[in-house]
Amino acid sequence: MSESNDAAERGNDQGASDVSFTVKSGRGDSQEFEFQKGTKVGDAAEEVAETYGYDPDDPTFVHPDEGELDRNKPLARYHLDGDTVTLVNEERGV
Amino acid sequence: MQADVTRTLVERQLADVRELAQTNGWEVEADLDALTVEVRMQSPVDGEEYVVRFGCTGYDEKPPHVEMVHPETGEVGHYEAYFDDRGKNPFLIAFDDGPEDPVLCHQYNRRVYDDDTDLHNNWTVGDWQSDAGTLTTLGDIAADIYHRISDSERYQGRYDGQR
Numbered sequence: 001m002s003e004s005n006d007a008a009e010r011g012n013d014q015g016a017s018d019v020s021f022t023v024k025s026g027r028g029d030s031q032e033f034e035f036q037k038g039t040k041v042g043d044a045a046e047e048v049a050e051t052y053g054y055d056p057d058d059p060t061f062v063h064p065d066e067g068e069l070d071r072n073k074p075l076a077r078y079h080l081d082g083d084t085v086t087l088v089n090e091e092r093g094v
Numbered sequence: 095m096q097a098d099v100t101r102t103l104v105e106r107q108l109a110d111v112r113e114l115a116q117t118n119g120w121e122v123e124a125d126l127d128a129l130t131v132e133v134r135m136q137s138p139v140d141g142e143e144y145v146v147r148f149g150c151t152g153y154d155e156k157p158p159h160v161e162m163v164h165p166e167t168g169e170v171g172h173y174e175a176y177f178d179d180r181g182k183n184p185f186l187i188a189f190d191d192g193p194e195d196p197v198l199c200h201q202y203n204r205r206v207y208d209d210d211t212d213l214h215n216n217w218t219v220g221d222w223q224s225d226a227g228t229l230t231t232l233g234d235i236a237a238d239i240y241h242r243i244s245d246s247e248r249y250q251g252r253y254d255g256q257r
Contacts, residue, residue, distance in 0.1 A: 030113065
């Protein structure tokens with residue numbers, strides 16, 4: 001469904017049905033990922049979390065303008081192409 | 095000696111925090127002698143500013159003290175410095191000595207383990223890294239707090255000092 005760093009290698013040879021964006025983590029990870037636009041945010045975030053070695057716990061992304069992305073919505077719902085987002089996990093609290 | 099180990103670790107993790115700051119428009123200030131880091135961030139939901147202060151003495155044998163700082167007055171721990179994330183579970187904000195004494199209640203916050211805090215007597219400071227899930231670095235903790243103020247359903251705005 002997706003492969004990290006592929007987008008950069010493909011340059012402009014990117015299908016209209018795909019979206020590529022960079023994901024940073026709190027541990028210094030930063031890679032570009034490419035997904036089909038119909039991929040749910042939560043599924044994409046889980047894949048990124050696993051790639052970065054996190055034990056995924058309902059992860060999602062935070063976009064600096066759009067805020068936290070809804071895990072249940074497709075990536076196409078947001079304007080992410082070429083942007084950078086932050087990986088966050090749904091962690092425990094009180 | 096311990097302070098040098100902590101300083102090296104904080105300096106390394108500070109680079110990760112600065113990376114996230116570049117993406118998210120945060121401002122980061124660090125005092126490596128005092129072992130403190132402050133991160134100023136803005137809620138994408140309503141534009142409110144929040145300042146997170148990490149007190150890192152003894153880190154990471156022990157978790158950092160994580161306090162909110164009033165963005166205008168600089169007062170540490172004032173209730174108006176806090177956000178309200180109780181729009182959905184799980185939320186962070188809890189209360190120690192009444193509604194005007196909020197605490198970020200998570201295993202990553204040393205304040206929860208303080209002797210004069212009565213929130214989670216069943217938590218052990220020595221186990222904080224295994225108990226805090228993935229939130230064991232300054233970058234991950236900062237990202238977690240940013241996530242709390244970026245979800246329009248969870249985030250309820252600035253905390254008003256009421257239950």
